[in-house]
Amino acid sequence: MPLADAYGGWSWNLITDVSQMWAFPFMVNAFRAGTVIAVGAGVMGWFMVLRRQSFAGHTLAVVGFPGAAGAALVGIGATYGYFAFCLTAALVVAAVPRAGRESEGREAAVVGTVQAFLLACGFLFTALYKGLLGGVTSLLFGSFLGITTTQVLVLLGVTVLVLAVLAAIGRPLLFASVDPDVAAGRGVPVRLLSTLFLVLLGAATAEASQITGTLLVFALLVMPAATAQALTARPVLSLALSALIAVAVTWLGLIAAYYSPYPLGFYVTTFAFAGYVLARAGGLAGRRRPAPLPAGGPA
């Protein structure tokens, strides 16, 4: 049953509808938390896509599930579980040696094994903790109901911290992402930056997991960023665009989930994917035209 049905439906008056929706503290908190998470995920995801670390990002997102399930099993807050597992996994992934393109497959094998094993651990934890079995779906696919004001404040704090560290290392990180060899030659500590970035990514996914669920964080990380990078090649502009798209997608998702019986995760991923497809289709259409400029657009 759509939540809205219980409180009066869609009235086709935007202002009434929004004020009606925001009359409920849980919706206001969902919007606050969603916005904070979307900004963090949009920015971190932009760097993740740039660095071609989607698989690592997906793994970091997924390990939040055993963290939360394990925390429930031992009886502490799920937040601790998310952060403990995501940050540890970030360090493990960072420790996997990267040596040239030939090792790409083997590196992915390690990451993939870690990911599947941790998911299996999560399943074991939920099997041991019987009461949670119904909650597997909400851990994996998220829930926007019942977010407390304290949670919003914690999310805000973590996001501000992550973004502050990112702002401090942003320029060298961008350099190291675009051309690691040249950056290393100029004395940029590429490896240290890479580790630091993965830890930040772990923190961002840990907090986002709490609302979108561990399986769908990845959608917020990868798709707004990919859309923004398909639209413009200018770093600062596309970074801002990525955060903006993430926020827009989250808001639309929340509104749609409020007015319909289907889950938030479905709407967020669908809107994000639609944006990505439109951006890519637009880009392809633009490139097909016999452009006077050499292909590739403004670099």
Place this chain on the structure above:
Amino acid sequence: MTYGSGPATVLAASGWPGALGHPFFQHALLAGTAIAAAAGLIGYFLVLRAQVFTGDALSHVAFTGALAALALGYDPRLGLFAATIAVALLLGGLGRRGKVDDVAIGGIFSWVLGLGVFFLTLYTTSRSAANGGAGVNVLFGSIFGMSSGQARLAALVAVGICAAVVVIARPLLLASVDEKVAAARGVPVRLLGFGFLLLVGACAAEATQAVGSLLLLGLLAAPAGAAQRLTDRPYRALALSAGLAVGEMWAGLGLSYAVPQVPPSFGILAAATAVYAATFVPVPKRRPAPVAA
């Protein structure tokens, strides 16, 4: 059905030596062995071709496929195969030579996963509440819940996949190791890339029944990764990968039988991860061998 409540109570009563006497264990062993062999063979090529992320994406697609079929009232296996094979072809079509950009993969599969949640809601709200565990079963597998017909069919399909891999192993190996040389020698690299993705899709659909769509990646990646660390010779590694996968499947099933609280998919994954981790332990060389072992 929740794990540890159905067959597990029967298990606790009997004890380990009687495992093979239980039909459900025989079915699990039959299907599991064939599935593990197929996953080991396919996984070796996935790792070799650096397409592990593609395998991951296909395993998530399996979730959506199974739930879509359930929501629409069909056999979940129909959805599994239809969805994974369709997406495998889509991914193959997107990339050159059957390889795909990881951002495109990520975008597609996270949306497909979102779609899976949609079908899960549709299924759990529209159909009987007794099937509330369907999502969990698809995600994490239910190998102890297979009927004899299901197990036989699964084993047949898995044997078919194995046979197909063995048939194309030689050209596929060449195409994976050195695309340009293979193309120059007249190997149809692009076609092989497509064919391989098709097999990955079929294998993903197949293995989902045993370990579930979320854990499938471990069965694909861990034995293959371990085999590649143990030997450099391709055919030996290919055989080793399949052998390890089968052994890990048996170990996992046995572990789960001996300790009923442990779900079988966790046992299988734990065995696979332990073997892979063991290959990273540095072995002190007994003798200063002049020849590399």
